[in-house]
Amino acid sequence: MEIPMLDLSEQYSTIREEVLLKLDQVMSSSQFILGSHVKQVESDIAKMSKTKHGIGVGNGSDAIHIALQAAGIGEGDEVITTSFTFFATAGAITRANAVPVFVDIDPVTFNIDPSKIEAAITEKTKAIIPVHLYGQMADMDPIMEIAKKHNLHVIEDAAQAIGSTYKGKQVGEMSSAATYSFFPTKNLGAYGDGGMVVSNSDELAGLARVIRVHGSKPKYHHHVLGYNSRLDEMQAAVLSVKIPHLPTWSENRRKHATYYTEMLNDAVSKHVVTPVEVEGNYHVFHQYTLRVERRHELQAFLKDQGIATMIYYPIPLHMQPVFKELGYQEGDLPETEKAAKEALSLPMFPELKQEQQDYVIAKIMEFYL
Numbered sequence: 052m053e054i055p056m057l058d059l060s061e062q063y064s065t066i067r068e069e070v071l072l073k074l075d076q077v078m079s080s081s082q083f084i085l086g087s088h089v090k091q092v093e094s095d096i097a098k099m100s101k102t103k104h105g106i107g108v109g110n111g112s113d114a115i116h117i118a119l120q121a122a123g124i125g126e127g128d129e130v131i132t133t134s135f136t137f138f139a140t141a142g143a144i145t146r147a148n149a150v151p152v153f154v155d156i157d158p159v160t161f162n163i164d165p166s167k168i169e170a171a172i173t174e175k176t177k178a179i180i181p182v183h184l185y186g187q188m189a190d191m192d193p194i195m196e197i198a199k200k201h202n203l204h205v206i207e208d209a210a211q212a213i214g215s216t217y218k219g220k221q222v223g224e225m226s227s228a229a230t231y232s233f234f235p236t237k238n239l240g241a242y243g244d245g246g247m248v249v250s251n252s253d254e255l256a257g258l259a260r261v262i263r264v265h266g267s268k269p270k271y272h273h274h275v276l277g278y279n280s281r282l283d284e285m286q287a288a289v290l291s292v293k294i295p296h297l298p299t300w301s302e303n304r305r306k307h308a309t310y311y312t313e314m315l316n317d318a319v320s321k322h323v324v325t326p327v328e329v330e331g332n333y334h335v336f337h338q339y340t341l342r343v344e345r346r347h348e349l350q351a352f353l354k355d356q357g358i359a360t361m362i363y364y365p366i367p368l369h370m371q372p373v374f375k376e377l378g379y380q381e382g383d384l385p386e387t388e389k390a391a392k393e394a395l396s397l398p399m400f401p402e403l404k405q406e407q408q409d410y411v412i413a414k415i416m417e418f419y420l
Contacts, residue, residue: 054357070343131152180206228252240293304401
């Protein structure tokens with residue numbers, strides 16, 4: 052049996068006619084840039100996020116960068132974030148001419164540890180970026196309390212967490228802004244690149260809209276330095292088809308996660324640690340990530356059995372060569388470094404079949420037992 056990490060072809064087969072109809076509408080209208088589909092998706096996702104504004108941009112990395120710039124973050128400012136995330140988070144901070152300041156993670160959720168944030172604040176600190184890793188929101192209440200105390204922006208990196216909630220609150224509802232990625236592998240994925248900034252701030256949203264079109268408002272009048280980063284109309288058309296399906300797809304992911312957890316805890320709990328959904332959270336399981344013993348041996352064994360797995364993320368950002376000048380050393384963020392040695396993600400997508408999960412579980416049992 053061959054089991055991929057993600058199978059987009061099966062999902063496409065269920066929405067193919069809707070997608071083709073929407074794409075034909077775009078072609079027929081000839082509205083290719085910031086047309087009606089972009090406006091509708093911006094409205095739909097802002098509503099989902101309980102925010103006033105949605106600003107469609109070129110990709111999730113640009114969404115973080117634009118949100119930072121719109122919040123006034125720039126040269127020499129410090130932004131506190133997690134080292135256990137995809138490069139785009141710190142890359143966007145650096146592209147904004149700011150400095151990423153890395154703090155350790157909560158070993159249970161893999162998300163930024165709020166108790167580590169305040170000690171990292173200096174007079175240069177201007178923002179906090181919590182990353183809602185693997186589909187579960189970070190512990191936002193203490194983060195927002197710290198931000199309020201020190202007058203800091205909070206910009207949520209929700210690239211992996213669209214549809215997740217924290218104590219009944221949506222992504223973006225509490226913070227200065229939140230950012231989404233619509234990369235094809237995301238829970239809500241386009242058929243190419245795409246991203247969005249959502250915010251309740253009229254000022255931040257207004258600036259973000261200007262920044263995404265070369266800083267121009269009105270046309271050919273440039274008061275800020277922006278760049279070309281707009282959500283493509285064709286990708287918005289695809290997203291408009293997918294958005295109504297997202298709640299069902301999220302529930303399917305949660306069902307698959309529950310099954311993995313129950314079966315693995317029964318069989319191999321001495322060797323693997325299954326994900327924890329914190330009470331009050333709604334985890335959308337962009338990834339189903341274990342902590343495992345003998346990770347590389349297990350991954351190689353599963354590959355030989357036709358099972359795809361992924362390591363998110365093998366090298367923490369504070370240990371990346373590009374950030375060497377920041378001065379971090381091995382051992383500075385022990386929980387982050389430990390997670391980077393133990394984390395292994397199993398196949399996870401809404402259309403995953405129970406017999407596929409049973410095969411994965413059986414092979415993990417075979418390896419350890």
